[in-house]
Amino acid sequence: MWPQKVKENVLVACGRHCCVCHMFCGRNIELHHILMESKGGDSNFDNCIPLCFNCHAEAGHYNSEHPKGTKYSSKELRKHRDRWYQAVKELEFLESKWKESQNKQIEEVYEDQVVTLKGFVWREAFPGPPNYDSFETDRIETYWMLVLPEPISLFTNSFETEETIKIENIKKLQLCVDSEFYKSNREIVRTNVELTGKLFMSISGHHHGDANFDIRALHA
Ligand SMILES: [Zn+2]
Structure with a gap:
């Protein structure tokens, strides 16, 4: 019988894959004594x-009275096992690196580049027509903003000279979507979402964010 602790460590080390x-x-995995118990082999890792x-x-049923095929030696089994444990470790490392890179937010974006950004959707009200000036006298317009967890930078062109300008510290993106999007996605307000689209700079009084985000896709 294998002690519970040994079982656990071994099954984690191999990821429940056969070492050969x-x-x-899955459940159909078995633990084999490399040196048989009857020959004094320990039930350890x-x-x-x-x-x-x-x-x-x-591995277990080689009959030396009637040799057929090639016997698995203890040394060979150990090598198979060590090589596989190493491979599982490396795979886990690569997976964690990959996940890390997936979670990392883009830091620099170019105008019109299609990017996917994560953030919090905040509904914000602004004074609308006729004067876009006061909540008392003007009608209210509401927009959805994507609040980014970390500020990003946006590269754009100067209107006058075409020179590349870097706009830093962009934290709040105004979502540019049609009325259909507002209607069918109300539940995303005040939640964290992932959105794909293109960024562009503010060009009118209707734009209130640090930049505008023209949305192409919403990832639930
Ligand atoms: Zn196998």
Whole structure:
């Protein structure tokens, strides 16, 4: 019998894959004593190799009275196992790196570049027509803003000289969407979302964010 702790460590180390054929086994994985118990093999981490049913049968049932095929030696099994444990570790490392890169927000964006940004959707009211000036005398216009967790920079062109300008510290993007989008996506207000679209700079009195975000897709 394998102690529970050994079982746990071994199953995590191999990711419940067979150490010889690398098949994913799930519940159908078995722990094999590399040096048989009857020959004094310990039930510890070092003397254990997790195997699928087939490989376990292969490794365990070599008949030296009637030799057929090629026997698995203890040394070979250990090497298979160590190589596989190493591969699982490296895979986990790569996966965590990949996840990290997926979570990282873009820091610099060019005008009209299609980007995906995460943020919080905030509904904001502004004085509208006729004077765009006061909540008392003007009608109210509401817009949805994407509040970014970290400020980004936007590269754009100067209207006069075409020179590239870097606008820093952009935190709030005004969403440019049609009325259909407002109607069918009310539930995203006051939630965190991921949106794909193009950024462009404010050009009219209707634009209140640090930049505008012309939305192409919403990722739930
Ligand atoms: Zn196998």
